[in-house]
Amino acid sequence: xxxxxxxxxxxxxxxxxxxxxxxxxxxxxxxxxxxxxxxxxxxxxxxxxxxxxxxxxxxxxxxxxxxxxxxxxxxxxxxxxxxxxxxxxxxxxxxxxxxxxxxxxxxxxxxxxxxxxxxxxxxxxxxxxxxxxxxxxxxxxxxxxxxxxxxxxxxxxxxxxxxxxxxxxxxxxxxxxxxxxxxxxxxxxxxxxxxxxxxxxxxxxxxxxxxxxxxxxxxxxxxxxxxxxxxxxxxxxxxxxxxxxxxxxxxxxxxxxxxxxxxxxxxxxxxxxxxxxxxxxxxxxxxxxxxxxx
Numbered sequence: 122x123x124x125x126x127x128x129x130x131x132x133x134x135x136x137x138x139x140x141x142x143x144x145x146x147x148x149x150x151x152x153x154x155x156x157x158x159x160x161x162x163x164x165x166x167x168x169x170x171x172x173x174x175x176x177x178x179x180x181x182x183x184x185x186x187x188x189x190x191x192x193x194x195x196x197x198x199x200x201x202x203x204x205x206x207x208x209x210x211x212x213x214x215x216x217x218x219x220x221x222x223x224x225x226x227x228x229x230x231x232x233x234x235x236x237x238x239x240x241x242x243x244x245x246x247x248x249x250x251x252x253x254x255x256x257x258x259x260x261x262x263x264x265x266x267x268x269x270x271x272x273x274x275x276x277x278x279x280x281x282x283x284x285x286x287x288x289x290x291x292x293x294x295x296x297x298x299x300x301x302x303x304x305x306x307x308x309x310x311x312x313x314x315x316x317x318x319x320x321x322x323x324x325x326x327x328x329x330x331x332x333x334x335x336x337x338x339x340x341x342x343x344x345x346x347x348x349x350x351x352x353x354x355x356x357x358x359x360x361x362x363x364x365x366x367x368x369x370x371x372x373x374x375x376x377x378x379x380x381x382x383x384x385x386x387x388x389x390x391x392x393x394x395x396x397x398x399x400x401x402x403x404x405x406x407x408x409x410x411x412x413x414x415x
Contacts, residue, residue: 127218127225129233134166134174135181137384142185144383148307149248152193156182158305162379173216176209180233187237190244197237204230253309256350260360261298264326265353266290271319271396276349276389283352292319294394295331297361297409299339299368300375303382310378311388312342314412317404319394328359332413336404339372342381343388353389364414371406 130136138159145158159182160167166178183200186193203209213226257263265273269291278286300312317336320326326334345355380386406412 127222127229129177129180129184129229132174132177134163135177138163138166138178138181139185141383142182142189144308144385145305146189146191146246147249148305149250150305152186152191152196155186155191156193156196158383162383173212176203176212179203180209180230183237184233187239187241189246190242191246192241192243197241200237201234204234249307252303252307254347255301255303255309256345256347257298257301257311257357258360259298259301260363262295262328262331262358262361263298263355264293264295264320264331264358265355265392267292267294267319267394269396271394273389273392274353276352276387278352292321292394292396293326294392295320295326295334295358296340296388296392297337297412299363299372299412300378302378304379305382308344308382310342310344310382312375312378313340313388313391314338314406315340315391315394317395319396325356326358328361331358332361332409334409335407337406337409339376339405340388340391341386342376342378343391344381344385345388349387349389353392361409362414363412368412371412 125132130139141159141162145155145162148155148158150158159178163174163178165172166174169175179196180200180203183193183196186196209230210223210227214223218226267273267290268288271292271294273294274283274288275286295316296313298311298313301310303309314337316331316334317338318334320330320334
């Protein structure tokens with residue numbers, strides 16, 4: 122990716138990590154477990170010193186913990202060592218940061234050092250009391266309304282906002298939950314395949330229609346709250362029996378749910394279908410028979 126700013130939060134990794142920390146601090150675990158969760162979400166950045174975001178990871182993590190009143194002397198010391206050794210500045214220079222920006226970066230790092238050297242004011246964390254509910258199950262075949270362009274309902278709109286955008290249903294979309302579970306025991310996620318083309322018919326598609334529909338793609342994992350489920354008008358049409366051996370052959374690696382869960386990336390980002398030709402994004406399976414029992 123390379124360096125593109127002197128600020129501590131001037132790249133995508135820093136911003137993503139900030140969101141990740143905001144998610145994991147809601148979990149009822151101790152500090153060391155929270156650090157391990159952040160490392161699991163960013164394995165290369167956290168563990169490989171040659172990674173271009175290695176120093177950014179540890180500096181941002183220390184800054185976020187300090188701001189949130191989470192005391193961790195080892196984390197703070199690690200970040201202070203990075204600052205004092207100039208390893209971050211050396212890394213930024215190797216990534217192409219010019220002399221002017223390096224001076225700004227050094228100034229920002231000294232401000233961070235001053236902050237980290239201050240006593241952490243511990244704050245009470247509001248944590249989840251129980252795991253987020255799974256509102257869909259593995260094998261669930263779902264349908265949802267889509268517009269003429271193939272877009273599903275944006276669940277971030279309130280009812281009033283939704284009426285103002287003048288969204289109208291034209292067709293239907295469909296998806297199958299291939300896997301679901303909890304990241305870090307608490308944060309729910311879903312992995313799914315999506316029917317690639319609009320199901321152009323006046324009535325809601327039935328099970329037979331979907332089993333014979335052509336073209337499905339594996340989408341990135343996502344989250345789905347009850348609110349999003351309702352706003353997108355998702356319906357569970359049936360639960361189909363997935364053949365594990367067939368699924369393993371077709372999809373040897375199922376998308377990791379960690380990034381989606383900790384950053385709360387909604388399945389709405391992927392519940393869309395193609396209203397026109399989709400040859401540029403070829404189907405991964407042609408029909409559901411390729412992953413279900415005969």
